[in-house]
Amino acid sequence: MSVSGTPGPVMDRDEADRALARLGAEHEAVESSLLALQDHAGRRLLEGAELTGTTKNRWAETEAVITRLWAYFDAYADAVTTARELRGRRRWPSREDLVELTELLRGRSVTLAGGPQSTVLSEQFTLAELVARMNELYARALDMVVAADSVWNALPARIDLLSAELRRTSSLARSAGVLPGEHPAGDDLERITGELTTLRAQVISDPLAFWLPGPGSQAPGGGRPDTSRYDRQARALDDVRREIEAVLTVRQDAEVRLGRLRDVLSRADRTLTEARSARGEVLAKIAASEVPAVSGPPTALQEQLATAAEYRRHAQWHRLSPLLESLERRAEEELHRAREQLTAVTAPLAVRAELRGRLDAYRAKVARLGHAEDPLLTERYDAARRMLWSAPCDLRVAESAVWRYQQAAREALEAPRELPPGGQDGGRGPEDLRGES
Structure with missing residues (x-):
């Protein structure tokens, strides 16, 4: 929407014709902008939505602004029509006609009732001032509509996609025995589900609560959708997915890992048996030596290994996963300790x-x-x-x-x-x- 020229002296016929042509173009531009705003998808969504919070208040203000815009446009159109009719009376307008045209086109010829925020009953505008006021109101209304539409375009679809991924992850979690109240990842899935449900409802009813004003947006006032809450849930779901994948990996590799654990603990047990045997030999063969005592077999680890096997039989993968990790670390430590004891015991030999x-x-x-x-x-x-x-x-x-x-x-x-004969020492x-x- 553009702004026409400023008031001046009485126009001649050519100036009046040029001004009317410019006003006609402005009329078409203003009308096109208002019709585009009327048909804007964001405005239609705002009209049909059950709004809350900031958006509800801002939309009530914006609806009043749009109503006033149309009132201003109607007054502007009436003034342009009147000027055209005056100019169309004669091919060669009289001095009185030109004075009247100048007043219509450049003077404060439009009178409108004061707006809801105005302290006066009526306001007078030139056509240029009226266009400037419409530009201002149009920018405010469009800014609000585009901001709400940008949030609706950015977030609900992404939330729906993340919710679909959440459902697939939850299905995997159930197959792995990762359930709320039994595994932290199950609790996280339940929390993420609730948060996404709440977030979507809030985005639909109050999109402006998720709008960050500033540069970098297509909205006239600048800004972008605030996706921080969505992003946090997406990262949390990624963490849960990795945890569940680790549990599922345990399901695939459980038997191999259990077999490896049995082998490590068996070697530790054999090493301790060898150390105890060697200690008896040392005590029998070496005198005045301090021979360290040899510890017993790792019964606690054997019991936990039996528990791990029980978890595998009952498909309790979420419990098996951390237990296997702990057992693998402790079994290697036990084997290292057994070897150190064997070395210490056999040192005198x-x-x-x-x-x-x-x-x-x-x-x-x-x-x-x-x-x-x-x-x-x-x-x-x-x-x-x-x-x-x-x-x-x-x-x-x-x-x-x-x-x-x-x-x-x-x-x-x-x-x-003494040198041997010949004087050569062969030694x-x-x-x-x-x-x-």
């Missing part, structure tokens, strides 16, 4: 084996260097060997005996030796022994 290996390695080196028959070395070797191959073995004393043998071997090799020096120790 490992020390004894290391001392035995060291003693025999030094004995072989001494023999290669030609001192196999040395009386002192033989005596110390025999003493260390008796300690290491007797039961119970005192590791501290045995380690000391091995050390004394090593020391005697070094001293024997550092002593001067090796003490540094060779030290290098291999």
Whole structure:
């Protein structure tokens, strides 16, 4: 809708004709805009809806604005018709005709009753002022209608799609045993269902409560639909769907995971049995050693494993899922603990084996260097060997005996030796022994 020119001196015939042509175009533009507003889908929805809250109040105001717009338009159309009739009396209008035309076209020739918010009984307008007022009222009315229509276009359909997805998810949840009061995801589904039902009803009855004024909208005043409540429920449904998918995955993989758990716990049990057996051997073969006690089998985990199998038999997947996750973690911890106990229990035997290996390695080196028959070395070797191959073995004393043998071997090799005939020493020096120790 456009605004015509400002009042001025008495128009001549050409000016009057141009003004009437412009007013005719404006009349058509105003009429087209008002008819478009009348046929706007948002306006028709507002007329037929049971509105509440902000939208109810704003629509009551907007209906009054639209009624006043038509009243202004009728007055404007009457004024244009009167001016056209005056101009059509004569081909060459008289001075009096032009004065009257100027007053009609540029003066305050339109008188209307004051609006509902006005403090005066009547108002006078020029045709240009009347168009400007219609522009203002039209923008206000269209802004409200487009805002409500934008919300109705944006949210109810999305809520319906999300509700359909919610129904499919709820069906999956029931098949997996995820029910309200029995699983948190079931409670979430019930809450989301209630929230979407409430949200849709509120959007339908009070769309303007979900309108955020501002730039970025096709509405004349700018703005966009507020989808934050919908978005929260969509994210919550995604979280629930992932939870249910995890439960359904448990249903598919339950037997494999239970078998794997049985295997891990069996290995832990066997390792503990081996540790207990090794502890008895250590206590029999090693003296003066602190051997840690070995714990019993993981009976609590076995009981929980039996519970997990029971959940699987009765298709209680929502209970099986968290239990399996806990059991898998604790079973691995139990196997690790059993292996640590076996290592701790068999440590004295490992020390004894290391001392035995060291003693025999030094004995072989001494023999290669030609001192196999040395009386002192033989005596110390025999003493260390008796300690290491007797039961119970005192590791501290045995380690000391091995050390004394090593020391005697070094001293024997550092002593001067007679060279064999030919002056060549086919043996090796003490540094060779030290290098291999």
